Amino acid sequence: MNKEKHLVVISGPSGSGKDTVVKRLMELHPEVELSISATTREIRPGEKDGVNYVFLSREEFERRIKADEILEYAEYCGNYYGTPKSEVDKRIENGITVILVIEVVGAGNVKRIYPDATTIFVRPPSYSELEDRLRGRGTESEEEIQKRLARAVEEMEYAVDYDEVVINDKIDDCAKEIYELIQKHQQD
Numbered sequence: 001m002n003k004e005k006h007l008v009v010i011s012g013p014s015g016s017g018k019d020t021v022v023k024r025l026m027e028l029h030p031e032v033e034l035s036i037s038a039t040t041r042e043i044r045p046g047e048k049d050g051v052n053y054v055f056l057s058r059e060e061f062e063r064r065i066k067a068d069e070i071l072e073y074a075e076y077c078g079n080y081y082g083t084p085k086s087e088v089d090k091r092i093e094n095g096i097t098v099i100l101v102i103e104v105v106g107a108g109n110v111k112r113i114y115p116d117a118t119t120i121f122v123r124p125p126s127y128s129e130l131e132d133r134l135r136g137r138g139t140e141s142e143e144e145i146q147k148r149l150a151r152a153v154e155e156m157e158y159a160v161d162y163d164e165v166v167i168n169d170k171i172d173d174c175a176k177e178i179y180e181l182i183q184k185h186q187q188d
């Protein structure tokens, strides 16, 4: 199989519940692996360096971009987020399905580099549900929430560029649907 088909890109606005769905998908299918991104944003309570993200200074992130160690990156609400090449290349060559959970600009860049990657956009059932989820997790300041809500509206317009769009109404159903779509694309 074309190695690019092992790459799966999942996006969705902040509050769409995409991280929870992907977590569930990986509990159901442990053979699927998640790429750990690098970021310059501040670590949140409960997060671990090297587990949720690799947390870097802006200087170090920019050094890695120059050293060509980053496959794709984007700025999101004032911080850098990027996929280290080391998270992807070897694994897809070895036939492992790797999931990138990344925002829309980075997703577009991945699709240009790997046109056969599968891209899936996760929509929340409604805007008010998205706002409730974003507030409910209580990890961001009001200013940060406002920025993310504004960005969510813009991001929703990118859904048309994705191979597939799913609605995250129920976590288990959505995780199952995403897995089936990955299988379908790998067989095409």
Ligand code: 5GP
Pocket: 012, 013, 014, 037, 038, 041, 072, 073, 074, 076, 081, 082, 083, 084, 101, 102, 103, 104, 105, 106, 107
């Ligand atoms: P958060 O701060 O909520 O963890 O992430 C903010 C946004 O950055 C989310 O949409 C998340 O999917 C995205 N993101 C996380 N890692 C990467 C990455 O490596 N590259 C890009 N382009 N976006 C990322």
